[in-house]
Amino acid sequence: MNKPEICRVAIIGAGKIAREHARAFRDVPGVSLAGIHSRTRSRAEALASEFGISTVSESVAELYERTRANIVVITVCVTEMSVVSRSSFEFPWTVLMEKPIGYNWREAREVQQAAAERNSKVLVGLNRRFLSSTRAAQADLDQSRSPRYIHVQDQQSLAQAAAAGHPRIVIENWMYANSIHLIDYLRAFGRGAVAKVTPIVRWNAKAPGLVLAKIEFESGDMGLYEGIWDGPGPWAVSVTTPEKRWEMRPLERAGFQSRGERRLRQIELSRWDQDFKAGFRLQAEMAVASAMGRSSDAPALDEAMETMKLIKEIFGQ
Secondary structure (H helix, E strand, C coil): CCCCCCEEEEEECCCHHHHHHHHHHHHCCCEEEEEEECCCHHHHHHHHHHHCCCEEECCHHHHHHHHCCCEEEECCCHHHHHHHHHHHCCCCCEEEECCCCCCCHHHHHHHHHHHHHCCCCEEECCHHHHCHHHHHHHHHHCCCCCCCEEEEEEEECHHHHHHCCCCHHHHHCHHHHHHHHHHHHHHHHCCCCEEEEEEEECCCCCCCCEEEEEEEECCCCEEEEEEEECCCCCCEEEEECCCEEEEECCCCCCEEEECCCCCCEECCCCCHHHHCCCCHHHHHHHHHHHHCCCCCCCCEHHHHHHHHHHHHHHHCC
16 A cells, blocks of 8 residues: 655744744644755754754755755745745745735735746645634535625734834835735635725825725625724624624634524634644645645635735725
């Protein structure tokens, strides 16, 4: 009997998110953590020691040559994503990029074009699509053809982003770096392509505050993006149909309210979303399936670019 093929995974970057990816991929049956590369070798060596990764490479090219990995996971900071991803597109592995694809729409488009020129297979880590809360709501809602109203509540603080040490260019485009976590829910739950985006309260870069936008889908589904910038507010998503309302607040937990009821019935959180960074374990499994030619829900680069485009249309930049 033939042994199942091992999926070799390499990692670029050695920060907190790299560690979370390593934990998730290591737990997937048939996966070998084959190598790691980081501009700070000492951090790469520390992560390699923790997870038993035998290869620590000095460059992306060396990482591929020494591991012949099936997947490379890119976890570098936003300002390095364009250069590092382009280097990765030179080799025939499946690339899993952390979000966002670029610090703004223009840079993301350049990355997309570079991937197309190399015919690279690229996935994007939209991990909240893999939360057990998201999956439970989607599975239930998919049983109905009723129109959906999707309400996304976002909250951002540019002061906190600056205090965390993010570069100015990233802070100026913070909607791409961080609001993508929320805005992708509009596309995750809205059926069909986005047909129209209507700003209600426009983004004001000089005085960030309330941002409201109506999103209409070809299916007839409708969304409302509500962003509170530099003020208090939750990260929350609700999806309402005539029969049922689903709510995620916090995003990792979900409950539903049926028509005629007043109370919210909470569903049980997946063990994976308790033991790993939420969404990462299933995301890793789907990335492996995609890389090995099996059926997978892993979002490809072009799919993620549609969310980047939606951000551009909501904020007008």
